[in-house]
Every structure is written in C-alpha cells, then in structure tokens.
Amino acid sequence: MSDILSQNEIDALLAALSTGEVKAEEIKKESEKKVKPYDFKRPNKFSKEQLNTLSMIHENFARLLTTYLSAQLRTFVQINVFFVEQMTYNEFISSLPNPSLISVVDFSPLKGAAIMEINPSIAFSIIDRLLGGPGDYSGKLREPTEIETTIIEKIFTKMTSILNEAWKDIENIQTKMEKLETNSQFVQLVSPNEAVALITFNAKIGKTEGMINICIPHIVLEPIMPKLSTRIWLATTGQEQSSSAKEVIIDKVHDTKIQLRVELGRASITIGEFLGLSVGDVIRLNRDIKDGVDVRIRDKLKFSGSVGIHRNKMAVKVQKIYYEKEGSYE
The missing domain is CATH 3.40.1550.10 (CheC-like)
Structure with missing residues (x-):
C-alpha cells in the first residue's frame, strides 16, 4: 500500500471500520514505529x-x-x-x-x-x-x-x-x-x-x-x-x-622405524640334525642362488633382490617390487 491512499481505498477503509471488519486499534498498532533503546554512553559496537x-x-x-x-x-x-x-x-x-x-x-x-x-x-x-x-x-x-x-x-x-x-x-x-x-x-x-x-x-x-x-x-x-x-x-x-x-602424520610415518628381513631361502631339518650342526656344515635351501632373495617387511613379501657387497658391507639390491592384491602378490 502506498503512503497516499486513493479515494476508493479511503471509502473501502471507512466501510470496513463501520462494519467492524477492521478495528481502529489494529491500525494504530501497525502504524506505530518500533523503537529500540540505545545507550549513547555505552554503545554496543561488538556483536x-x-x-x-x-x-x-x-x-x-x-x-x-x-x-x-x-x-x-x-x-x-x-x-x-x-x-x-x-x-x-x-x-x-x-x-x-x-x-x-x-x-x-x-x-x-x-x-x-x-x-x-x-x-x-x-x-x-x-x-x-x-x-x-x-x-x-x-x-x-x-x-x-x-x-x-x-x-x-x-x-x-x-x-x-x-x-x-x-x-x-x-x-x-x-x-x-x-x-x-x-x-x-x-x-x-x-x-x-x-x-x-x-x-x-x-x-x-x-x-x-x-x-x-x-x-x-x-x-x-x-x-x-x-x-x-x-x-x-x-x-x-x-x-x-x-x-x-x-x-x-606424513612426517611421523617417514620417521617410523620398521623391521626389514632378507630371506635367503628355507630348509627343513630334524631337531637331531639341528643339535648336530657345527662350523663348516652346509644346509641346502629350497631355492637356487640365481633366484635372488625375498625382502620382507615383518612377514609380508615386499621386494626381491640380489645379495652383494656395498662399501665392504653385506647388502641387498632391490630388483622387483611386489604389490599385495586380494591376498596374493604380483
């Protein structure tokens, strides 16, 4: 509704007042401006x-x-x-x-x-x-x-x-x-x-x-x-x-120490044979020297490589990486 009423709007408003559809008190309440108290001595500048x-x-x-x-x-x-x-x-x-x-x-x-x-x-x-x-x-x-x-x-x-x-x-x-x-x-x-x-x-x-x-x-x-x-x-x-x-987390993971084990091969012997071992005895493993060695992280196969010497120390050269997929390695 505009601020200035037309003649038709004035007539309609007077008719509504005379029939009781609109009460004068309601019009007065709507026209009153809402006043919000403001303390000039202590203004609220922070919400x-x-x-x-x-x-x-x-x-x-x-x-x-x-x-x-x-x-x-x-x-x-x-x-x-x-x-x-x-x-x-x-x-x-x-x-x-x-x-x-x-x-x-x-x-x-x-x-x-x-x-x-x-x-x-x-x-x-x-x-x-x-x-x-x-x-x-x-x-x-x-x-x-x-x-x-x-x-x-x-x-x-x-x-x-x-x-x-x-x-x-x-x-x-x-x-x-x-x-x-x-x-x-x-x-x-x-x-x-x-x-x-x-x-x-x-x-x-x-x-x-x-x-x-x-x-x-x-x-x-x-x-x-x-x-x-x-x-x-x-x-x-x-x-x-x-x-x-x-x-x-990345820094912690990079600095985490893990157990790495190189497995030359496996063999099965009796307890009696084990107790009888002495210096110079040979244990036959289940793999050829050309097959390389397995490199395991704890019990999981991660790499295979070959045994050698680096700077007068025993070393393993990684030649293959294994990826675990659905319970098998490839």
Missing part, C-alpha cells in the same frame, strides 16, 4: 558473534601461554578464558589496581595499540619461580625492582609473540611491546568513552591465582570486524588444522 570469536581466538592464546609457562616455570600452570565482554575504556582503567603491571602492545599493521595486564600476584609469582623460589607470592603489592622489571618485560615480549600465533587465522598481526607501566592512570590510549573488548583470563600458577587482562579498543579492530565471524574463523582454522595434521 555477540564477534565477542564469541574473540573468546575462541584467546582460548587458543591461553593454551599456548599455558604450555610456555609450564615449560619455563616447571610447575603447575592453568590459564583459561574467564569472560569476554564490551565496556568503556574508562571502566577498564578504573578497575585496575595500583600498582599494576601493564604492557602497551602495538597491533601493527592495525592502527593503534592494546593493553595487556597481569595481576601483580601472578607476575611476582612468575618472577619468584624464575629466580629459583617456590613461586608462592603472598606479599603486599609494590613497585617491581629493576631486575624484576627486566624479567617481566621478557615475559610480556613472549606473550606478544604468542598473541601473534593465536591471531594468525584472522589477521597476520605483528604485535610488539611498546612500554611497561605500573600506574594505569598514565596509560591513555583512547578516549574514556571509547568501546573496548576486554578478554579476562583466570590464571593459576602453583598455589597463586590471579587475573590476566587483554583490552583491545574497538577502533583498533574496526578494519577487521567483518572477519570476526565464528563461521569464517572455524572454516579457516579447520582447513589449516587438517593440512597441518596431514603434514604431521
């Missing part, structure tokens, strides 16, 4: 699907980081994605303790930077373990010393390289740690009301538990937002995993 994709990406990051820290610290390490949500940058910064261990991470080739933050209790537990201690930190929060800062910078640098690996299915990013801060108020990457994606990990190292946070502003991810689709991510990772799995 639920995009947050789910970020969660899956960083679950892979958590697994890789767990493997790395377990090998380095030689103790029990467990890191899992706790939650992924959208919030404003100001809300995230205000939630951080002071002092904190905050790494500003460049997200090249994307424009802008992200934040990687480790809870001080976890950070000092890692430092204590690397320096030969038990790794159970229960002291007060404090500023790290110069030596501790150097150690934690190396941990952050490794975490950025692991982040590259986790993101490679979506975008070939080359993250790099720009600086390390201990006061969250000195880290102002974007405006306070800018939307950010916060990925929070629950970390347990030995008996110490704490949080690890990755905060990525929407403005950084905006150019690749269409790629943050669960379907695209699963399709990409599925192809790469199947290809990678195939290469691993």
Whole structure:
C-alpha cells in the first residue's frame, strides 16, 4: 500500500471500520514505529558473534601461554578464558589496581595499540619461580625492582609473540611491546568513552591465582570486524588444522622405524640334525642362488633382490617390487 491512499481505498477503509471488519486499534498498532533503546554512553559496537570469536581466538592464546609457562616455570600452570565482554575504556582503567603491571602492545599493521595486564600476584609469582623460589607470592603489592622489571618485560615480549600465533587465522598481526607501566592512570590510549573488548583470563600458577587482562579498543579492530565471524574463523582454522595434521602424520610415518628381513631361502631339518650342526656344515635351501632373495617387511613379501657387497658391507639390491592384491602378490 502506498503512503497516499486513493479515494476508493479511503471509502473501502471507512466501510470496513463501520462494519467492524477492521478495528481502529489494529491500525494504530501497525502504524506505530518500533523503537529500540540505545545507550549513547555505552554503545554496543561488538556483536555477540564477534565477542564469541574473540573468546575462541584467546582460548587458543591461553593454551599456548599455558604450555610456555609450564615449560619455563616447571610447575603447575592453568590459564583459561574467564569472560569476554564490551565496556568503556574508562571502566577498564578504573578497575585496575595500583600498582599494576601493564604492557602497551602495538597491533601493527592495525592502527593503534592494546593493553595487556597481569595481576601483580601472578607476575611476582612468575618472577619468584624464575629466580629459583617456590613461586608462592603472598606479599603486599609494590613497585617491581629493576631486575624484576627486566624479567617481566621478557615475559610480556613472549606473550606478544604468542598473541601473534593465536591471531594468525584472522589477521597476520605483528604485535610488539611498546612500554611497561605500573600506574594505569598514565596509560591513555583512547578516549574514556571509547568501546573496548576486554578478554579476562583466570590464571593459576602453583598455589597463586590471579587475573590476566587483554583490552583491545574497538577502533583498533574496526578494519577487521567483518572477519570476526565464528563461521569464517572455524572454516579457516579447520582447513589449516587438517593440512597441518596431514603434514604431521606424513612426517611421523617417514620417521617410523620398521623391521626389514632378507630371506635367503628355507630348509627343513630334524631337531637331531639341528643339535648336530657345527662350523663348516652346509644346509641346502629350497631355492637356487640365481633366484635372488625375498625382502620382507615383518612377514609380508615386499621386494626381491640380489645379495652383494656395498662399501665392504653385506647388502641387498632391490630388483622387483611386489604389490599385495586380494591376498596374493604380483
């Protein structure tokens, strides 16, 4: 129906109203515009699907980081994605303790930077373990010393390289740690009301538990937002995993050791004859020397060849390949 009614349409509508076929309340409900509430203070710039994709990406990051820290610290390490949500940058910064261990991470080739933050209790537990201690930190929060800062910078640098690996299915990013801060108020990457994606990990190292946070502003991810689709991510990772799995299997098969046996021939003798064998005795085999020898993989005939010497060692030259077909060889 057009916006402007013709005279015939108006007459038909009035007739329907007078007979009760159409009610005025129904027309009023249809004409009302549907209004969707929108919070200008906290705009939803990340869809639920995009947050789910970020969660899956960083679950892979958590697994890789767990493997790395377990090998380095030689103790029990467990890191899992706790939650992924959208919030404003100001809300995230205000939630951080002071002092904190905050790494500003460049997200090249994307424009802008992200934040990687480790809870001080976890950070000092890692430092204590690397320096030969038990790794159970229960002291007060404090500023790290110069030596501790150097150690934690190396941990952050490794975490950025692991982040590259986790993101490679979506975008070939080359993250790099720009600086390390201990006061969250000195880290102002974007405006306070800018939307950010916060990925929070629950970390347990030995008996110490704490949080690890990755905060990525929407403005950084905006150019690749269409790629943050669960379907695209699963399709990409599925192809790469199947290809990678195939290469691993091929490498394993190539390096597998098998038992190879060369059979000169066969003979049947009695136990008495066997017990009476001595040096210089001759056992007559069931085949002529011109027939060559059988080369078997375990008990299956695979090749035939001739016996000889190669570089002063006994050797067999393969002359024929047998293919197993319906229980026989040809």
